[in-house]
Amino acid sequence: MAVKKTICLLFAAITLLFPFTVFASEGTAGEEEISASVEAAEVSANASLSIDATAAILVDSTTGRVLYEKNADSPRAIASITKVMTLILVMEALEKNAISLDDKVTASEHAYSMGGSQIWLEPGEVMTVDELLKAVCVASANDAAVALAEFVSGSEDEFVAEMNRKAAELGMVNTTFKNSNGLDEEGHMSTARDVSLMSREILKHELVRNYITIWIDELRGGETQLTNTNKMLRSYNGITGIKTGTTSKAGVCVTASAVRDNMELIAVVLGSSDSKSRFAAATAMLNYGFSNYELAEIKIDGTLFTPVRVKCGETQSCEYAVDMPSHFVVDKGQADKLSYEVVIEPTLEAPVTAGQTVGAVKVFCDGSEMGSYDVTASCDIRKIDFGIGWSLLFDALTNM
Missing domain, CATH: 3.40.710.10 (DD-peptidase/beta-lactamase superfamily)
Structure with a gap:
């Protein structure tokens, strides 16, 4: 030292x-x-x-x-x-x-x-x-x-x-x-x-x-x-x-x-x-x-992301989101060959947890997959049981 x-x-x-x-x-x-x-x-x-x-x-x-x-x-x-x-x-x-x-x-x-x-x-x-x-x-x-x-x-x-x-x-x-x-x-x-x-x-x-x-x-x-x-x-x-x-x-x-x-x-x-x-x-x-x-920029058609129907839940539909890049690196001259595919489950069964995977967006360039990004539920939805059912019915009747 x-x-x-x-x-x-x-x-x-x-x-x-x-x-x-x-x-x-x-x-x-x-x-x-x-x-x-x-x-x-x-x-x-x-x-x-x-x-x-x-x-x-x-x-x-x-x-x-x-x-x-x-x-x-x-x-x-x-x-x-x-x-x-x-x-x-x-x-x-x-x-x-x-x-x-x-x-x-x-x-x-x-x-x-x-x-x-x-x-x-x-x-x-x-x-x-x-x-x-x-x-x-x-x-x-x-x-x-x-x-x-x-x-x-x-x-x-x-x-x-x-x-x-x-x-x-x-x-x-x-x-x-x-x-x-x-x-x-x-x-x-x-x-x-x-x-x-x-x-x-x-x-x-x-x-x-x-x-x-x-x-x-x-x-x-x-x-x-x-x-x-x-x-x-x-x-x-x-x-x-x-x-x-x-x-x-x-x-x-x-x-x-x-x-x-x-x-x-x-x-x-x-x-x-x-x-x-x-x-x-x-x-x-x-x-x-x-x-x-x-x-290359990729623009996803927002109309493809309609709420998913939820069976046996306290609410009947669920919003969802996807976290993915808006731009991808492609070989020069292939920007127009960028495409995507959205696959989402048509129906979910309660309970649903926020962050739960409900589908995917796959990105392609000239047919080759560039990446796959999870589509996830944005909310928690409880499954209807006897108690929740009566509570929902009561709320509906009192608001009539």
Whole structure:
């Protein structure tokens, strides 16, 4: 601890003269190199993809349609991309008003002990949730991630348990988290496909977009300068995030999102050879997606959704609803081939529970199914028994 304390004092002395920039311990290809990679990675509509990565996947952020994949279900370390799940739980806590951006967080000895990318938190140092989010999203700070985890759940262990519960909820079947920041640890694993699932989830939280798109910021009154580890923020048209990561086990990784013409895609790159290559790989996949696919709107005929008749219920009909996207990603030139089929049970038998599945809407493109979405009951309807029957009869007679 004395050695680390000495290092921190040296940094503090330096910052009196020169504010310093915090970088993640990742490859830091310069902007000129990144721009050159972007140009080299342009992909035409007919070109095949060649990705410098152990595993990769390209998906539509709204529906999750897979547009390209390579070893997408192969478990491996994912480094600081782990922090995407950390951010999901912090965003949920904020939305539930369990915490606020202005809340003050006191750094623990445990948070202080983290290695790798960090903002050099001191035990007892106080920062707001807002400041720690900047540290995590911009500088990929491991100590800040742990501080947030402890603040949300009381301990990092309990927070990690929540991370794994959330992963299961999202269908991340090949993922196990062991910590909140992604430092190499035995059994800490995920896959490109699972990373795409949590990347889609984090983008549903609009607040996080204010952080993952920051290029440069500062903490401690300007003493600590933050520069984003995602260099695509400066080089890719339409980039919207998300997170980089690098460790000895994981290699060089990134999950990157971008939007063009209202279509948002997510490219996940795991185990690339160096920083320049990971951004080139993500760029190639995104370019491929934007070159080959387009967003198509589907309009459902509302007259198909008439109330369902209910037998033996205290009311004789039930309204219902369907939660589905209004747009789908299709091959370019096939927007007019988008169609749908509505299948709803003509009659229900009481009791009926709100949320109960009563049918489905299936979406097709040129005959191939794009997705199936449950139609669910919007109300609870009790089954008529002797007591309810007499009560209804009495109400009817008294209102005559």
